[in-house]
Amino acid sequence: MITNGGRGRLSHGGTLWHPDTMRPPRVARAAFRRLSPRTRNAVLHHLGYFAPWEDGFDFSPPVLGLGERAGPPDFVGIGVQKGGTSWWYELIADHPDVSVRDGIHKERHYLSHFGTEPFGADEVHRYWGLFPRPTGTITGEWTPDYLAYPWVAPLLALAAPDAKVLVLLRDPVERFRSGLSYRLSQGAPPTGATVADAVRQGFYARSLHRYLDYFPADQLQVLQYERCASDPAGQLASTYRFLGLAEHRPDDLERPVNVSGGKLTIDPEARQRLVDLYASDVSDLISLYPGIDASLWPNFAAHAG
Numbered sequence: 001m002i003t004n005g006g007r008g009r010l011s012h013g014g015t016l017w018h019p020d021t022m023r024p025p026r027v028a029r030a031a032f033r034r035l036s037p038r039t040r041n042a043v044l045h046h047l048g049y050f051a052p053w054e055d056g057f058d059f060s061p062p063v064l065g066l067g068e069r070a071g072p073p074d075f076v077g078i079g080v081q082k083g084g085t086s087w088w089y090e091l092i093a094d095h096p097d098v099s100v101r102d103g104i105h106k107e108r109h110y111l112s113h114f115g116t117e118p119f120g121a122d123e124v125h126r127y128w129g130l131f132p133r134p135t136g137t138i139t140g141e142w143t144p145d146y147l148a149y150p151w152v153a154p155l156l157a158l159a160a161p162d163a164k165v166l167v168l169l170r171d172p173v174e175r176f177r178s179g180l181s182y183r184l185s186q187g188a189p190p191t192g193a194t195v196a197d198a199v200r201q202g203f204y205a206r207s208l209h210r211y212l213d214y215f216p217a218d219q220l221q222v223l224q225y226e227r228c229a230s231d232p233a234g235q236l237a238s239t240y241r242f243l244g245l246a247e248h249r250p251d252d253l254e255r256p257v258n259v260s261g262g263k264l265t266i267d268p269e270a271r272q273r274l275v276d277l278y279a280s281d282v283s284d285l286i287s288l289y290p291g292i293d294a295s296l297w298p299n300f301a302a303h304a305g
Contacts, residue, residue: 059110059126059130060126060129061126061128061129061130061132062101062103062104062129062130062132064132065132067134067135068132068133068134069132069133069134069135070128070129070130070131070132070133071128071131072127072128072131072159072160072161072162072163073131073139073140073141073160073163074138074139074140074163074164074243075092075138075140075163075164075165075166075243076140076141076142076143076146076156076160076163076164076165076166077089077140077141077142077143077144077146077165077166077167077168078142078143078144078146078147078152078156078165078166078167078211079144079145079146079147079148079167079168079169079201079204079207080144080147080148080167080168080169080170080175080201080202080204081144081145081175081179081182081201082170082175082178082179082182082259083144083168083169083170083175083225083259084168084170084225084228084229084257084259085106085142085144085168086106086142087257087259088142088166088168088223088228088236088239089106089142091232091236091239091250091253092140092239092240092243093106094248094250094251095240095245095248095250096248097136097137097138097245097246098137098138098139098243098245099132099133099134099137099138099139100139101132101133101139104130106141106142106143107141107142107143107144107145108127108130108141108143109143109145110126110127110130111127111143111146111149111151111152111155111156111159112143112145112146112149112152114151114155115149115151119155119158123159124158124159127159127160128159138243138244138245140163140164142166147167147201147204147207147208147211148200148201148203148207150207150210153210153211153213153214153215154214156214157214157215161215162219163219164219164220164221164242164243165211165215165219165220165221166220166221166223166239166242167204167208167220167221167222167223168223168224168225168228169204169222169223169224169225169285169292170224170225170226170259171226171296171297171298171299171300172202172203172204172274172278172281172282172297172299173202173266173271173274173275173278173299174297174299175201175202176198176199176201176202176274177264177265177266178259178264179198179201180194180195180198180264181263181264183197183198184264199274199277202274202278202281203278203281204281204282204285205281205282205284205285205287205288206281206284208220208222208285208288208289209288212288221238221239221242222289222291222292223235223238223239224292224293224296225259226293226296226297227293227296229257230296232253232254233249233253236250236253271299274299275299275300278299278300279300279303282294282297282300282303283303286303
Protein backbone atom coordinates (compact mmCIF):
# COMPACT_ATOMS: atom_id res chain seq x y z
CA MET A 1 0.00 0.00 0.00
CA ILE A 2 2.05 2.94 -1.28
CA THR A 3 0.54 6.37 -0.92
CA ASN A 4 1.40 9.87 -1.93
CA GLY A 5 2.14 11.40 1.43
CA GLY A 6 -1.28 12.76 2.29
CA ARG A 7 -2.08 14.24 -1.10
CA GLY A 8 -4.61 11.49 -1.75
CA ARG A 9 -4.30 7.87 -2.81
CA LEU A 10 -2.99 7.10 -6.24
CA SER A 11 -5.18 4.44 -7.78
CA HIS A 12 -5.79 2.84 -11.10
CA GLY A 13 -8.75 0.57 -11.72
CA GLY A 14 -9.35 0.27 -7.97
CA THR A 15 -5.85 -1.06 -7.29
CA LEU A 16 -3.34 0.92 -5.25
CA TRP A 17 -0.23 1.73 -7.20
CA HIS A 18 3.21 0.58 -6.05
CA PRO A 19 6.51 1.69 -7.60
CA ASP A 20 7.38 -1.96 -8.26
CA THR A 21 4.14 -2.59 -10.15
CA MET A 22 3.76 0.67 -12.04
CA ARG A 23 4.45 0.32 -15.75
CA PRO A 24 6.13 3.37 -17.24
CA PRO A 25 7.86 2.94 -20.61
CA ARG A 26 10.53 0.23 -20.65
CA VAL A 27 13.33 2.74 -21.28
CA ALA A 28 12.23 4.82 -18.28
CA ARG A 29 12.15 1.73 -16.06
CA ALA A 30 15.66 0.73 -17.10
CA ALA A 31 16.95 4.25 -16.47
CA PHE A 32 15.27 4.35 -13.06
CA ARG A 33 16.93 1.08 -12.01
CA ARG A 34 20.35 2.47 -12.93
CA LEU A 35 19.97 5.22 -10.34
CA SER A 36 21.50 4.71 -6.91
CA PRO A 37 19.08 3.51 -4.19
CA ARG A 38 19.30 6.89 -2.48
CA THR A 39 18.47 8.73 -5.71
CA ARG A 40 15.59 6.34 -6.50
CA ASN A 41 14.11 6.99 -3.08
CA ALA A 42 14.49 10.74 -3.52
CA VAL A 43 12.64 10.56 -6.85
CA LEU A 44 9.82 8.47 -5.37
CA HIS A 45 9.49 10.79 -2.38
CA HIS A 46 9.39 13.82 -4.68
CA LEU A 47 6.52 12.12 -6.53
CA GLY A 48 4.81 11.46 -3.19
CA TYR A 49 5.46 7.73 -2.88
CA PHE A 50 6.44 6.35 0.51
CA ALA A 51 6.88 2.78 1.72
CA PRO A 52 5.29 1.59 5.00
CA TRP A 53 8.62 1.82 6.84
CA GLU A 54 9.14 5.46 5.84
CA ASP A 55 7.89 8.67 7.42
CA GLY A 56 5.18 10.15 5.23
CA PHE A 57 3.34 6.88 4.56
CA ASP A 58 -0.45 7.10 4.82
CA PHE A 59 -1.88 4.30 6.95
CA SER A 60 -5.50 4.99 6.04
CA PRO A 61 -7.21 1.59 5.66
CA PRO A 62 -8.18 0.54 2.12
CA VAL A 63 -11.82 0.50 1.08
CA LEU A 64 -13.44 -2.88 1.64
CA GLY A 65 -14.46 -4.80 -1.45
CA LEU A 66 -17.68 -6.73 -1.91
CA GLY A 67 -17.86 -9.57 0.59
CA GLU A 68 -14.78 -8.41 2.51
CA ARG A 69 -14.45 -7.69 6.19
CA ALA A 70 -11.64 -6.16 8.22
CA GLY A 71 -10.40 -7.13 11.65
CA PRO A 72 -7.32 -8.12 13.61
CA PRO A 73 -4.76 -10.16 11.65
CA ASP A 74 -4.94 -13.93 11.97
CA PHE A 75 -1.16 -14.24 11.86
CA VAL A 76 1.80 -11.87 12.23
CA GLY A 77 5.38 -12.63 11.25
CA ILE A 78 7.79 -10.69 13.45
CA GLY A 79 11.28 -11.51 12.14
CA VAL A 80 13.95 -11.59 11.02
CA GLN A 81 15.45 -9.30 8.42
CA LYS A 82 17.32 -11.15 5.66
CA GLY A 83 16.02 -14.45 6.99
CA GLY A 84 13.84 -15.57 4.09
CA THR A 85 10.65 -13.96 5.37
CA SER A 86 9.41 -12.76 1.96
CA TRP A 87 9.83 -16.28 0.61
CA TRP A 88 7.97 -17.86 3.52
CA TYR A 89 5.20 -15.27 3.45
CA GLU A 90 4.67 -15.88 -0.26
CA LEU A 91 4.39 -19.62 0.38
CA ILE A 92 1.80 -18.97 3.10
CA ALA A 93 -0.05 -16.59 0.78
CA ASP A 94 -0.15 -19.28 -1.92
CA HIS A 95 -2.63 -21.27 0.17
CA PRO A 96 -6.18 -20.93 -1.22
CA ASP A 97 -7.56 -20.11 2.23
CA VAL A 98 -5.17 -17.21 2.78
CA SER A 99 -6.20 -13.79 1.48
CA VAL A 100 -3.64 -11.23 0.28
CA ARG A 101 -4.91 -7.97 -1.19
CA ASP A 102 -2.99 -6.69 -4.21
CA GLY A 103 -1.16 -3.45 -3.51
CA ILE A 104 -0.75 -3.98 0.24
CA HIS A 105 2.83 -4.70 1.27
CA LYS A 106 3.53 -7.81 3.33
CA GLU A 107 5.27 -5.53 5.84
CA ARG A 108 2.59 -3.29 7.33
CA HIS A 109 5.10 -1.66 9.74
CA TYR A 110 2.13 -0.03 11.47
CA LEU A 111 3.24 -0.97 14.99
CA SER A 112 6.80 0.16 14.31
CA HIS A 113 5.77 3.80 14.55
CA PHE A 114 4.43 3.81 18.13
CA GLY A 115 7.64 3.81 20.15
CA THR A 116 6.82 7.30 21.44
CA GLU A 117 3.20 7.71 20.33
CA PRO A 118 -0.10 6.89 22.11
CA PHE A 119 -1.79 3.64 21.13
CA GLY A 120 -5.48 3.41 21.99
CA ALA A 121 -8.76 2.19 20.57
CA ASP A 122 -8.59 4.41 17.48
CA GLU A 123 -5.11 3.15 16.61
CA VAL A 124 -6.19 -0.45 17.16
CA HIS A 125 -9.16 -0.10 14.80
CA ARG A 126 -7.00 1.59 12.18
CA TYR A 127 -4.63 -1.38 12.38
CA TRP A 128 -7.52 -3.78 11.91
CA GLY A 129 -8.54 -1.87 8.80
CA LEU A 130 -5.25 -2.84 7.15
CA PHE A 131 -6.39 -6.48 6.95
CA PRO A 132 -9.31 -6.83 4.54
CA ARG A 133 -10.26 -10.40 3.58
CA PRO A 134 -13.22 -12.33 2.23
CA THR A 135 -15.24 -14.31 4.73
CA GLY A 136 -13.82 -17.79 5.23
CA THR A 137 -10.17 -16.83 4.67
CA ILE A 138 -7.36 -15.72 6.95
CA THR A 139 -4.86 -12.92 6.45
CA GLY A 140 -1.86 -11.36 8.14
CA GLU A 141 1.39 -9.54 7.74
CA TRP A 142 5.11 -10.14 8.15
CA THR A 143 7.17 -7.19 9.39
CA PRO A 144 10.72 -8.36 10.26
CA ASP A 145 11.42 -5.31 12.44
CA TYR A 146 8.74 -6.30 14.93
CA LEU A 147 10.98 -8.83 16.68
CA ALA A 148 13.65 -6.28 17.62
CA TYR A 149 11.36 -3.34 18.50
CA PRO A 150 10.71 -3.70 22.24
CA TRP A 151 7.37 -1.85 22.24
CA VAL A 152 5.70 -4.00 19.58
CA ALA A 153 4.94 -7.11 21.67
CA PRO A 154 2.56 -5.36 24.12
CA LEU A 155 0.92 -3.39 21.30
CA LEU A 156 0.39 -6.52 19.23
CA ALA A 157 -1.06 -8.30 22.26
CA LEU A 158 -3.49 -5.41 22.66
CA ALA A 159 -4.44 -5.18 18.97
CA ALA A 160 -4.42 -8.87 18.02
CA PRO A 161 -4.27 -11.07 21.14
CA ASP A 162 -5.36 -14.20 19.23
CA ALA A 163 -2.96 -13.80 16.30
CA LYS A 164 -0.58 -16.65 15.55
CA VAL A 165 2.97 -15.26 15.74
CA LEU A 166 5.69 -16.55 13.43
CA VAL A 167 9.41 -15.92 13.47
CA LEU A 168 11.95 -17.20 10.96
CA LEU A 169 15.51 -17.16 12.33
CA ARG A 170 18.87 -17.40 10.59
CA ASP A 171 22.43 -17.83 11.87
CA PRO A 172 22.79 -14.44 13.61
CA VAL A 173 26.27 -13.75 12.23
CA GLU A 174 25.20 -14.51 8.66
CA ARG A 175 22.03 -12.50 9.19
CA PHE A 176 24.15 -9.60 10.44
CA ARG A 177 26.38 -9.74 7.36
CA SER A 178 23.44 -9.85 4.95
CA GLY A 179 21.43 -7.24 6.82
CA LEU A 180 24.28 -4.75 7.05
CA SER A 181 25.24 -5.31 3.42
CA TYR A 182 21.66 -4.64 2.33
CA ARG A 183 21.35 -1.50 4.48
CA LEU A 184 24.58 -0.08 3.05
CA SER A 185 23.50 -0.90 -0.50
CA GLN A 186 20.31 1.09 0.14
CA GLY A 187 22.25 4.18 1.12
CA ALA A 188 22.49 3.83 4.91
CA PRO A 189 25.58 5.65 6.24
CA PRO A 190 28.52 3.36 7.13
CA THR A 191 28.50 4.53 10.75
CA GLY A 192 28.70 2.82 14.09
CA ALA A 193 24.98 3.40 14.58
CA THR A 194 24.16 1.49 11.38
CA VAL A 195 26.39 -1.40 12.45
CA ALA A 196 24.95 -1.37 15.98
CA ASP A 197 21.41 -1.61 14.62
CA ALA A 198 22.40 -4.63 12.52
CA VAL A 199 24.00 -6.28 15.57
CA ARG A 200 20.98 -5.61 17.78
CA GLN A 201 18.66 -7.55 15.51
CA GLY A 202 20.55 -10.80 16.11
CA PHE A 203 19.67 -11.19 19.80
CA TYR A 204 16.77 -13.53 19.14
CA ALA A 205 16.22 -15.03 22.60
CA ARG A 206 16.26 -11.62 24.26
CA SER A 207 13.47 -10.47 21.95
CA LEU A 208 11.47 -13.70 22.13
CA HIS A 209 11.39 -13.54 25.94
CA ARG A 210 9.52 -10.26 25.52
CA TYR A 211 6.91 -11.87 23.26
CA LEU A 212 6.50 -14.77 25.66
CA ASP A 213 5.56 -12.24 28.32
CA TYR A 214 2.49 -11.35 26.23
CA PHE A 215 1.64 -14.48 24.22
CA PRO A 216 1.35 -18.13 25.28
CA ALA A 217 4.15 -20.33 23.96
CA ASP A 218 1.81 -22.36 21.75
CA GLN A 219 0.83 -19.17 19.91
CA LEU A 220 4.37 -18.73 18.57
CA GLN A 221 6.07 -20.77 15.88
CA VAL A 222 9.85 -20.45 15.67
CA LEU A 223 11.44 -21.63 12.44
CA GLN A 224 15.01 -21.83 11.20
CA TYR A 225 15.68 -20.48 7.72
CA GLU A 226 18.36 -23.12 7.13
CA ARG A 227 15.95 -25.95 7.93
CA CYS A 228 13.22 -24.41 5.78
CA ALA A 229 15.69 -24.16 2.89
CA SER A 230 16.70 -27.82 3.20
CA ASP A 231 13.19 -29.18 3.87
CA PRO A 232 10.67 -26.64 2.57
CA ALA A 233 7.84 -29.17 2.18
CA GLY A 234 8.07 -30.47 5.73
CA GLN A 235 8.52 -27.08 7.36
CA LEU A 236 5.76 -25.45 5.30
CA ALA A 237 3.37 -28.27 6.22
CA SER A 238 4.19 -27.51 9.87
CA THR A 239 3.43 -23.82 9.31
CA TYR A 240 0.13 -24.59 7.60
CA ARG A 241 -0.87 -26.81 10.54
CA PHE A 242 0.12 -24.06 12.96
CA LEU A 243 -2.15 -21.64 11.11
CA GLY A 244 -5.02 -24.14 11.02
CA LEU A 245 -4.79 -24.61 7.23
CA ALA A 246 -5.32 -27.77 5.23
CA GLU A 247 -2.51 -29.43 3.30
CA HIS A 248 -1.35 -27.59 0.18
CA ARG A 249 1.76 -27.66 -2.00
CA PRO A 250 2.73 -24.45 -3.85
CA ASP A 251 4.00 -25.00 -7.39
CA ASP A 252 7.26 -23.11 -6.76
CA LEU A 253 7.99 -24.62 -3.36
CA GLU A 254 11.48 -25.76 -4.36
CA ARG A 255 12.61 -22.52 -6.02
CA PRO A 256 15.99 -21.22 -4.78
CA VAL A 257 15.91 -18.34 -2.34
CA ASN A 258 18.49 -15.57 -2.17
CA VAL A 259 18.97 -14.01 1.26
CA SER A 260 22.54 -12.84 0.75
CA GLY A 261 21.72 -9.12 0.78
CA GLY A 262 25.10 -8.39 -0.82
CA LYS A 263 28.75 -9.42 -0.77
CA LEU A 264 29.97 -7.77 2.42
CA THR A 265 32.87 -9.69 3.98
CA ILE A 266 33.74 -9.65 7.67
CA ASP A 267 37.29 -9.77 8.97
CA PRO A 268 37.87 -13.15 10.71
CA GLU A 269 38.73 -11.47 14.01
CA ALA A 270 35.60 -9.31 13.84
CA ARG A 271 33.53 -12.38 12.95
CA GLN A 272 34.80 -14.15 16.07
CA ARG A 273 33.83 -11.13 18.16
CA LEU A 274 30.30 -11.45 16.79
CA VAL A 275 30.22 -15.17 17.56
CA ASP A 276 31.33 -14.47 21.12
CA LEU A 277 28.77 -11.66 21.42
CA TYR A 278 25.86 -13.86 20.33
CA ALA A 279 26.95 -17.11 22.02
CA SER A 280 24.99 -16.72 25.26
CA ASP A 281 21.88 -15.60 23.40
CA VAL A 282 22.07 -18.66 21.12
CA SER A 283 22.38 -20.88 24.21
CA ASP A 284 19.33 -19.18 25.71
CA LEU A 285 17.45 -19.60 22.44
CA ILE A 286 18.12 -23.34 22.41
CA SER A 287 16.92 -23.56 26.01
CA LEU A 288 13.70 -21.80 25.00
CA TYR A 289 13.28 -23.82 21.80
CA PRO A 290 15.15 -27.15 21.93
CA GLY A 291 14.11 -27.76 18.32
CA ILE A 292 16.66 -25.16 17.17
CA ASP A 293 19.47 -27.11 15.51
CA ALA A 294 22.74 -25.26 16.13
CA SER A 295 24.52 -27.60 13.71
CA LEU A 296 22.72 -25.71 10.94
CA TRP A 297 24.51 -22.55 12.10
CA PRO A 298 28.22 -23.26 11.50
CA ASN A 299 29.25 -20.26 13.58
CA PHE A 300 27.62 -21.90 16.60
CA ALA A 301 28.20 -25.60 15.92
CA ALA A 302 29.72 -25.92 19.40
CA HIS A 303 26.20 -25.53 20.79
CA ALA A 304 24.82 -28.45 18.77
CA GLY A 305 23.22 -31.21 20.79
